[in-house]
Amino acid sequence: MKVAIQGERGSFSEQAAHKLLAAEINLVCCASFEDLFTVVKNGKAQAGVVPIENTLAGSIHRNYDLLLESGLEITAETNLRIEHCLIGTRGARLEDIRTVLSHPVALDQCRRFFKRHRHIIARQTYDTAGAVQNVLRDGDPRVAAIAGLAAAKFFHGKVLAKNIEDNQENFTRFFALEKPHARRIKKRDSAGGRKRKTSLVFSTKNVPGALFRCLSVFALRDINLSKIESRPQHGRPWEYLFYVDLLAGVEEERTCNALRHLEEITEFLKILGCYLTV
């Protein structure tokens, strides 16, 4: 099974892909999220795994836009605890490190580490695991990378410090995405009996109280929302698309009724997927 991720082997995306899909997968590593969506759309990979939200940094808004543009379907979600390590070459020692490479979000989540080590300079890269790869390839014992433990293992780096993130309540939510109407990949075991979630996107009519009325279709039927996110509509300044996650499956009668009701009062409505948390 071919699965597309953004970034290098050993990344958090690879960990999420194993958790979501299977222990044995062939990874297709993409340089950008745009490439990842294209690879899955073109069938060069059967599924893609993308981060959609981090509990500290917030939503990865570009991926909401790409999800809608691509027409791909969400088929599973998972949450990954993000633990950052400082990873150097095999001969490296923490006291010798002068430069640290990582993705800007990872660097930002380790501010206290940089305050404690003021002589260390942070340098941005496009990917955490890719930073480890660069450090090991270049072999300079004064340069280290911030990434997950999996990246240290994959590239045989030396872990110089563990759990250097400021805030331990650091989770990233990942989606598995597949082409609609394709034969579904069987997902890894999920907690039995748990309810499915449904993600959808809509635009309201441009009238007062429009969003309030849209949310009423769920509140009136005791359907809980776990998330609401707004994104601008291109070409329509100051108008928005709303992305909503429901704690209910599309097969439930109350959901069918709510969606029919929502259709009456929205300009645009699309179901992005109905899925289990694994």
Add this chain to the structure above:
Amino acid sequence: MKVAIQGERGSFSEQAAHKLLAAEINLVCCASFEDLFTVVKNGKAQAGVVPIENTLAGSIHRNYDLLLESGLEITAETNLRIEHCLIGTRGARLEDIRTVLSHPVALDQCRRFFKRHRHIIARQTYDTAGAVQNVLRDGDPRVAAIAGLAAAKFFHGKVLAKNIEDNQENFTRFFALEKPHARRIKKRDSAGGRKRKTSLVFSTKNVPGALFRCLSVFALRDINLSKIESRPQHGRPWEYLFYVDLLAGVEEERTCNALRHLEEITEFLKILGCYLTV
């Protein structure tokens, strides 16, 4: 009057600062938004001007976080039409350009230009006007920058192409920020008789239908919302702060009633400012 902006002279932020405050201002140019908020908090500038949202790229989420952390107050807003120019050295010609520097958001908004000129490489910088400054300083006629017309004028660059943005419905919304309880800077003329807007942030109690109930306090009093935005709460995974803009002033009776009602059903509530659009 000292006004802090992020980036260099000649930027869209400078244009917004003049529109919001006065023709004659002393600009304090800051390298980052963090620095800008600190400079205003410490009184080294009387006001700060920050972009908060673009109609194509969406909200500048970090500035919502900084606004809440800083305790500064929104005292005016304005919208600026974003028109991108290609700006080179005095002897430059469009056909010779091989590299174009600009802020990642500006580069992203000129994708069609790069598709039409496939031999040109895009390189990211931290600021549009700063890119023009670099191009003029280095003097290489094969290198150009993407920025507004004001930057070309300020740095005496040559405009090689105008309106190279993909989408003309490209506006950025800017806030003027000042310390609360400070003597207010008199804002530039605004359209007479127009209503004020109020921005606030709240967190709901973690119960079903909580956001719906919060929005009801406005819907029940015919108060229109022009925007709603969610941001994660640090240390409380999958819980959110909601930023809301009301098309009503805090001095109106219906707003007072709505806010009192909202206080009953929220865990946290803060008014970020009540202001005119100039």
